[in-house]
Amino acid sequence: MQIVTIGGVTVGLCILGYYLTTWWPGTKQLTKDPARHAAVLAPFLFAWAYGCLTVLGIGGLIGWTADTALWISNWLGDVALVWGVGADAGQRAGxxxxxxxxxxxxxxxxxxxxxxxxxxxxxxHGAAIKLGAWCGITLGTSAGIAGFAAVPLAQAVNWVGAVLFGAL
Known part of the structure; x- marks a missing residue:
């Protein structure tokens, strides 16, 4: 299991900020038709939740892919922090x-x-789904609010699995 660095969390927050900025319809439009605008955001959020789940100790090919994506994100974020703003690289994000x-x-x-x-x-919504999964992978193991969202997600998936396979 990969550990997320500050650079990896930065990449995840950049993806989240980018997507929310491009999605934001404006206050007037959002209050006028909130259901339609929430529906546009739903694929990203679903994929974000999936990305969080893939880094929670999943093994095999899925876990390896998620760990690789997290490793690449950590590296990209650390490089951006060092060369972009002169910060230290490789620090664990808590x-x-x-x-x-x-x-x-x-x-x-x-x-x-x-x-x-x-x-x-x-x-x-293929692009939104890819960005959401990548964002979930990078933020799913962070120590912030996004990381704590992974615990209820895992509990929900464990419960769904118990109900689904217990009924067979």
Whole structure:
């Protein structure tokens, strides 16, 4: 499991800031039709939650892909911090409490992976889904609010897996 650095969290926050800035319809439009604008944000948020789940101790190819994406994000962020603003690189971004996924929770993440692949290929929101997953991978293990969101996500997926596979 990769540990996120300040550079990796910076990359995640840059992705989040970029997406929210391009999504923001303005206060007047948002209050006029909030459901339509929230629907545009939903694919990014779904993918963000999926990205968080993939770095919670998932092994195999999915875990390796998430760890690799986190490692690359850490490296990119550290380089940007050093060369962009003269900060130190490689500092750990604090700890968070990890809630491992159960076997059935891991099965649900595998099912979600199949759904994500189909959504990226078929949906017109493919770019938002990719950005959301990348953002979730980088922020899912951070010590901030985004990292703490991973615990209820893991609990929910573990519960869904127990209910789904317990009923079979």
């Amino acid at each position: 700890g968070t409490v990890y809630l491992p996924l159960t076997q059935t929770g891991g099965a649900v993440v595998l099912i979600l992976t199949a759904v994500m692949v189909a959504l990226v290929k078929k949906s017109r």
